[in-house]
Amino acid sequence: MMLQRKLSIAIAGVAVLAATAGFTGHGPHWQLSDTQLTSIRFRGLAPVSAKVAWVAGTEGTILRTTDGGRRWASVGPADAAALQFRDIEAFDARSAVALTIGNGTDSRIYTTSDGGRNWTAAFVNQDANAFYDCMTFLDRRHGLALSDPVGGKFRILATSDGGRSWQVRPTAGMPAALDGEFAFAASGTCLVSSGGKAFFASGGGATSRVFSSGDGGRTWSVTSTPIPSGPSAGIFSLAYRDPGHGLAVGGDFAVPDAAPDGAAYLRGHTWTVARTVPGEYRSGATWIGRGPAALAVGPTGSDVSWDGGRNWRKFDTGSFDAVLCAGDGSCWASGEKGRVARLSWH
Template sequence: MAAIGLVTLTATSGFTATAPKPSWRLSDTGVTARFRGLAPVSDKVAWVAGSGGTILRTVDGARSWQRVDPPGTAELQFRDIEAFDADHAVALTIGEGDQSRLYATADGGRSWKESFRNDDPAAFYDCVTFTDRRHGLALSDPVNGKFRILATSDGGKSWAVQPSTGMPDALTGEFAFAASGTCLVTADHFGSGRAWFATGGGERARIFATTNGGRTWRVTDSGIPSGPSAGVYSLAFRDPWHGIAVGGDYAVPETAPDAAATTRDGGRTWTPARAEPGEYRSGAAWRGVTTALAVGPTGSDISYDGGRSWNEFDSGSFDAVLCAGGSCWASGEQGRVARLHG
């Protein structure tokens, strides 16, 4: 990657003569898996999970990576991973029927327990998130007309399908996108019980929200265009009120009008971005109180005003982006993992 440089102030660049332009610094992972699952813990510790049953872990800030796959998963596709520290992580594989599974480790990936295997051919799990170290949720596409939620209260060691009585009806053709592990998110890991998930595929792209750990949900339109391969692909909340939604159409990644929005009321209402990335973006993350990132296969964007306007700073391909411990990480195809500088 190019070295960090300074850019001249222009009317549209979004960067100043004194502020460095951010850039991604790639790490050599030694593999070619596509990493849609990303879980940074600190500036030193991060996990990635992807195709071919591949899971990697670093404990030295991406200078080296250890392969820590669960045994017997080479034919499975990991799409999400949640990590609490260098030892504890929960990973999700996707697919119809029993291809959707959850695995948990408590020893840095030296051993894994398969803690859930889907036995409903109508279910297809997309994302997993945790509200604290013990309480987590996993999201399936609609079953019998409603999105399905799994819940754990023991850190992912066991999971139970939740009643659907508190879930609004799904639209015809509506589903979630297993693109970056951020179709289902929480605002923090402090047990607030708040979570959100995003959809597309149907007539409207919508965002569901819970304030009680997934027992009941409310839903609102995002304003982002929807279609068979279009909708909201990623959510990011920096607190219970301020959130970002990004998406587009993965079948037409070079153009995505109106495919970014923000909320300031916990997802009750969404406002279109004044200047959106303009291309399909599959991942979003907060870097600070007002700074946010978005990534996709055609590039990366940064916002300095809480997601209201975006500027592209990199043209490389990434699927997921997350920040932790003051460091931001991105992951994607061909084993690409990078840390943000500048």
């Protein structure tokens, strides 16, 4: 009797979540948007709302839509055609900050405040040993960018003026990196923030780890996770509903069809492997609104969790690299062959 009651309560809770978020019909599915750019891979994704979204990818390409994906405008910087964008953070339809990857001066950060008509190169990396992977904004003014280890420690870049200028943080408060440890520039979500705190994830070394900072990236603590790590394996994406509830997904990008223990959830301070994992490499994850529902994507498909990342169920077999939900509950995904989509529930 007690078990039946608990099951009824759980089912009712999911029903309430679905109703309040507008989830009706037969479950989630992706509605593809025609970007007409089948040669571009969009690993950078920044949804603002159901109408406004930005994507960024290879060949210096940045697109923006203001009508829910019916039309896309190419708005990338003119001098970035040889570069790869891997992350973009947008505040609205006019203001965005985008990051390119690579050694030395290929790692750059561009900003726009007029919808992409004009871009400023706010940061150009001059250190041949640095390689920037991803970035996040704690609020509209304060942001951080993450480089793979330089001199044995991960490097943090910081801005306090909305991305217009950046400074390298001292590494005194950064724990030492493991041998071979680095971050994955897979979906713009190896560095994320929630509740004024910042978090980044790693792989490559003996264990996958999550670093956290509560003082704007000046000092960091680190904890190991149960997600397997290796030369091409580890955590590829983090998502936090709040500082005490997190998701981590990954696997081995060299073996995309098999990822045992490739997803974990955080409750309090402990990472636990999901009871039912996607079972395949996943490069992006996001919470849907403020409840326990979440999404994960990768080159072999998309999964949904209704219980805070404890159990995952596959609902799509298409390839995506990144997934994020906007403040209004709309969810977007992007990836290879110019694929961009918005989630539908009916």
